[in-house]
Amino acid sequence: MPAVVVLGAQWGDEGKGKATDLLGSRVDYVVKFNGGNNAGHTVVIGEEKYALHLLPSGILTPGVVPVIGNGVVIDLGVLFAEIDGLESRGVDTSQLLVSANAHVIPSYNRTLDKVIERFLGSRRIGTTGRGIGPTYSDKMNRVGIRVQDLFDEKILRQKVEGALTQKNHLLVKAYNRRAITVDEVVDELLVHAERLRPMVADTALVLGDALARDDVVLLEGGQATLLDVDHGTYPFVTSSSATAGGACTGAGIPPTSLTRVIAIAKAYITRVGEGPFPTELFDEDGERLRTLGHEFGTTTGRPRRCGWYDIPIARYAARINGVTDFVLTKLDVLSAWDRIPVCVGYDVDGERTDELPMTQTGFHHAVPVYEYLPGWREDITGARSVADLPANARAYVEFLEERSGAPISAIGVGPSREATIVVRDLLD
Ligand code: GDP
Ligand code: IMO
Ligand code: MG
16 A cells, blocks of 8 residues: 555645645655645644644654655745744654755745745736745756755855856846855854755655555645646646646656555635636625635735636646545535535636637636535534435535535534545555
8 A cells, every 4th residue: 555645636725735744653754745835734723723824744753754845845944843833832854854956945936936926016926925936947958956065065166156146136126126145055064964964865765665665655735626736727826737737746756656645625616816717706705714714824824816616627626636535624614604606617718618628718717617515504513424415415425525526525524533424544
């Protein structure tokens, strides 16, 4: 039972953290394979609530080895603040491994992320401002700084110098900011080197050995399918590969080791930042979803845009990722409606389609076609089996399952670990 992926089926914040935590006690390694501290996962265990950004959610389970894979971009200050925050609450982080090949986010990339957004004006992406995009650009542009560079000051200095020749041009000439010196960047990074050193490993080798021993490796995606740089609603996406293919690249394990791809989907949809969103609601229903679902960003606190469940998006996620199981979350939030619309297709400039439009323009023009399902108007937060759900809630789940392209193997009915209906074992 080797590698299992947990990823987002929509635009993020589906409840991936809770799902990973739920499986935590049965896995040996939990690997974050993409993104950085743009992610925000809230995990509720008993009375305790944890907000995780850079660390994989598996860190909350004793005995699991948490791994930050090569595909991640790391803000070192944030990493250590998060570790200290967890340690002060009694969470053991001593097993954490960090890939020597992961890239670090120097402060100039946070500055650039913010000024680029400001200069884009109405064309902005609505990024989290954490330096994610500029750091992945540097990686592709081959001027990035990697974790391993921190342990060879001469090399680090050369690399920072190389990067700054480009960055200072941009900062000074394009964006009217002050130039940055090599010394200040080197100092800012080296401050963390000694604390980081014992965590650094050839994580692809560690995971390869783990898989050879038949240990269970869980790959935890940040962001989601429609925020993926290749398969999402480009350019309104993040800058990493959040899909199943990215899990292999970002962890350094082969596609043939994946045995299960678990996609997390909310029973409705939310999105943070700019970009097309066909089922978005601008009325009372949207406001109600936001309030009842507590739809405010874990990372930036921004109100999330809310809309109804979108079947073409779920089917797309199933196809792109080879999804074997869906986990449907936040079904409890829908208990407040008499009638629940579900998007079954789109009208794009007068033509009906059941697939995501091929072009960005098509996506912007897509008008949802709805079917309406009866609500249940009953508190379902105590349900622990499908039989505990009211008939209309079961019918809603069945309707989604028949059309979304993969079975729904678990259903979330509340934020806590226990508030989950397991239909089918996710690791068996
Ligand atoms: P992630 O980024 O995918 O890990 O998701 P977030 O943590 O950003 O957002 C999901 C939010 O929904 C968190 O506050 C969770 O505690 C909460 N949550 C997860 N599953 C459920 C559920 O089934 N019902 C309710 N009401 N809340 C849930
Ligand atoms: P989790 O893992 C929701 C969005 C941002 C913005 C776009 C690009 O918690 O689901 P970036 O800072 O990544 O360059 O911003 O992507 N975004 C997320 N939205 N959940 C996330 O993570 C997100 N990470 C990035 O709002 O629209
Ligand atoms: Mg989140």
